[in-house]
Amino acid sequence: MNTSMERIYNGIVKENPVFIMMLGMCPCLAVTTSVTNAIGMGVSTTAVLVASNVVISLVRKIIPDEVRLPAEIVIVASLVTVVQLIMQAYFVELNESLGVYIPLIVVNCIILGRAEAYAMKNEVLPSLFDGIGMGLGFTIGITILAFFRELLGAGTVAGFQVMPSFYKPIDMLVKAPGAFLVLGVIIMVMNAWGISSRQAELVSGDGCVGCAAEGNCAAAGKCDKKEEEAKA
């Protein structure tokens, strides 16, 4: 049980995918216009992540190393299609507002990243909890981002009016540039409080850290440093 709790803590706090690892940035910025969207996206991603971690962990000994990545992509893409069909059937409205970002869960770095970094090397149960932890971390991360954007940008939270009527919403925050701005401010505050994150490495380096294509780049000689670290 200890490992399970440790995996969940790791996903939510220590390696939070949004604020610390800075993975899965595309949906993180795109769907955080409202808390409802963010939670919908978070739950869908968590479902795919947990299922893909379990499936990949189950078949990890059967997959030959050379076709590891294509095999993982097929598993993830199938699971995403399942989620997409469920959304179309039962959550029509949410599906419409999330649009293309639901199928794009396939290329979410978090999912392939966890598959590569954790599920390929570990037993089923820890992988399950790793998926739950990372999924929760992602959901909490994007919900925080969405909370600030919706509160200040539209004066509402999950569709309910919370700001007093004299408050004039800052439209820009729910539009595209606001996403960059709010995430930038949150990370700046975290930096000021001394919460070290890997983003400095990520942004100043070659962008390979924790990225799903890391293995590929390493083959192309781009992530030499990372490779050496891994060996050491």
Place this chain on the structure above:
Amino acid sequence: MSGDTSLIVIIVTAALVNNVVLSQFLGICSFLGVSSQVKTSASLGGAVIFVMTIASAVANLLYTFVLSPLGLDYLQTIVFILVIAALVQIVEMFLKKTSPGLYQALGIFLPLITTNCAVLGVALNNVTDGYNFIESVVSGFGTALGYTLAIVLLAGIRENIDESDLPAPVKGAPIVLFCAALMGIAFFGFSSLS
């Protein structure tokens, strides 16, 4: 004549008005990760233009002639991602054989593009928008052009930022995100074009 104008509209819309990075948030990982130097980001942009145009064409053909007639629309996500992954491999092998110069310039970026969500995003959007073959190719090209424009501009800004004296908390990701936000506001100006 009207056909030509609508193609120009598609290019302008894809590259500027609905800029793939700044207003649709696709390809953010590489946008933030591979934008520290103008030279590398321009090469990545070149590779993206190459792959995205071909991928749009192939995805459209597959959708029109295989998936749609067979009623397998729901398989589009799986099929498209596999097509893109395979395509990237083929393009890489083809370039290695036929044009070593180009391979040297674009080669290392090609594997990265498989997981670039902008490529898959364009293929899926083309289907949603009901574009025909020519329109899909043009939209793929325009989107890639917009991506290249955004990443090269950001790299240009970041090269200059490196030399300036920033407060410690803003260093790293925050300043890059702020620059992206300002670029996004600037690109808003194009929305009146549509």
